[in-house]
Amino acid sequence: MNQTIETMLSHRSIRHFEDKSLTKEQIELIVLSAQSASTSSYIQAYSIIGVTDPVKKKKLAEVAGNQSYVEKNGHFFIFCADLNRHEFLGEMENKDVIASIESSENFIVSIIDTALAAQNAAVAAESMDLGVCYIGGIRNNLAEVCNLLKTPKRVIPLFGMAVGYPEKLTDKKPRLPLSHIYHENEYEQDASLYKRQLEEYNEFISRYYNERTGGKRKDTWTGQMASMLSNPKRMYMKEFIGKHRFDLK
Template sequence: MNEVITTILNHRSIRHFEDKALTAEQIRTILACAQAASTSSFIQAYSIIGVKDKEKKQKLAELAGNQGYVEKNGHFFIFCADLYRHSLIADHLKKDITPSIESTEKFMVALIDAALAAQNAAIAAESMGLGICYIGGIRNQLEEVKKLLKTPERVIPLFGIAVGYPEKTTDKKPRLPLEHVYHEEEYQQSQETALKQLKVYDEVISSYYQERTGGKRKDQWTEQMAAMLEKQTRMYMKEFIQNNKMNLK
């Protein structure tokens, strides 16, 4: 097993960081790795916003649901779906690309490009001995986030990544069984098999929480997911995206 694989398999979310900023060289290296990710048709439909300002990070933490690690970290990166530059290109070259960049397909391309770049950045940071935590909470109040970051139309902040020197490392959280995630030749649709696999996973997760909390928690994953998904959250998203001239068709 090489160092890259070891780094990937050792991933866990870090939510407590030392009060130590990343260096300019570390930031540029992480960004270079992000840009080295694959991109659909070379469209590069994403942008990354780095936040150092303490007041701005504090405000982002509030907007993300008062998550302290959004404020207290070595550097905060925000990954955005970005088709703004492409609209500038079209205006400059007098081309009509509106039907294309307002399609669901190009919106999906922007999301995928941003996610690929972000995961490259995350692995790069972890390979440098840093810890990371993805922050989806910035989508709680996207209108306010856009105002704070001054993003134009066709740019959607998707998620953040808090990066820094780990102050405290948590245990690695067990993932779903491989046979539940990986299918060969075609999707395996046996409900009986799937439910058996989930039952085994519930036992693994319950044991994980009991050990981690000294018996205070014994959540099962299926119960956790059902309870979470029963709540309707961020239901404004479709209208918000349409108002920002993305994914209209």
Template sequence: MNETIETIMNHRSIRKFTDEKLTTEQIHTMIRAAQRAATSSFVMAYTIIGITDEDKKDKLMAISGQPYVKANGHLFVFCADLHRVYEQTDKDSTVKTGLQSTEQFIVATIDASLAAQNAVLAAESMGLGICYLGSLRNNIRETNDILDLPDYVVPLFGLAVGYPAKQSEKKPRLPLEAVYHENQYDNNLNRQQAIIEAFDNEIIEYYRGRSENKRMDTWTNQMKRKYSKNIRMDVNQFIKDKKLNKH
């Protein structure tokens, strides 16, 4: 196993950081690494916003409800961005229809996500820890207003980065057989259910043995709780109001 794979396999979310700030060189290294990610048709349909203003951090933390939105070495927000492309076009109806399509929204979302994961790998290779922040979508319109985003740009998620104050345990992942199927989707429900049940038992042991927040829980029960309530249902209309994902 080489050093790159070891870095990937050692990933865990960090939610407690020291007070040490990232250097400009570290920040720029992460951004340059992000820029080397694959991008659909050379569009590079994303923008990364670094948040250093403490008032903005306070407002974003209030939206998130998570203290590490403020208490970190640096905070990034990754945005799907087709505004840059829009401004370079003739802005006729054909262009608008294309940019406002579901396909192009998927392109922008994937581009931003690939860039973010490259940035994460760069950060972790430098001994830093990270935590993705989907919680900035708890009030996506307010996040949008704080960042003063134009049409064709939407905030997807934040990324808190810094020096870990404490290393958390690595959380198990679904077995390979659950997520990798050959040639077609594995619709054998009995086989898949057996895989999930075995994973649930592993998760019980993980929560029972970890150093903090021990509890009795399974992956299946977490999914049932998560999808038994509807959250962030305002995101759909917000995306359309930003002139994306309309067709």
């Protein structure tokens, strides 16, 4: 096992950071690493916004559900799906690109490109002994976030990433077993096997929470997910995406 794999296997979300800002060099290396990620057909359909203004960070923390680590970290990045520049390049080259950039395909491409870039950024940050935490809570109110960041049409903030020096390391959350995630040649559809794997994972997770909390918590993974998914949230998203000229045609 090499150092890169060790870094990735050691990932955990950090929610408490030292009061220490990242250096300009660290920020640039993280962004350059993000830019080195694969991108579909070289389209590079994303942008990254670094938020340093304490007032903006405080407002973003409130939008995200009063998550203090959105405000208190070494640097806060927001990763955006971005097809705005592609409208400009169509005008520059006198080509009609609107139908293409408003297609479902290129909407998916922009999300994939953004996610790939973000994960490269996360690995780069962790390789520098920094901690990271993805923040999906900014999608609680994207209209407010877009207004705060002054994003144009065809740019949608997808998630944030708090980066900084860990105040303390949290435990790693156990992932699903490899045999449940990895299918060879075709998707495993043996329902009894599928449920048995989930039941075994539930037992493992329940023990993890029990040990971590001194017996105060023993819930299962399927129980957590079922509770979360039975309460739909952010149901405004389809309408919001359409208004920002990601019309999903």
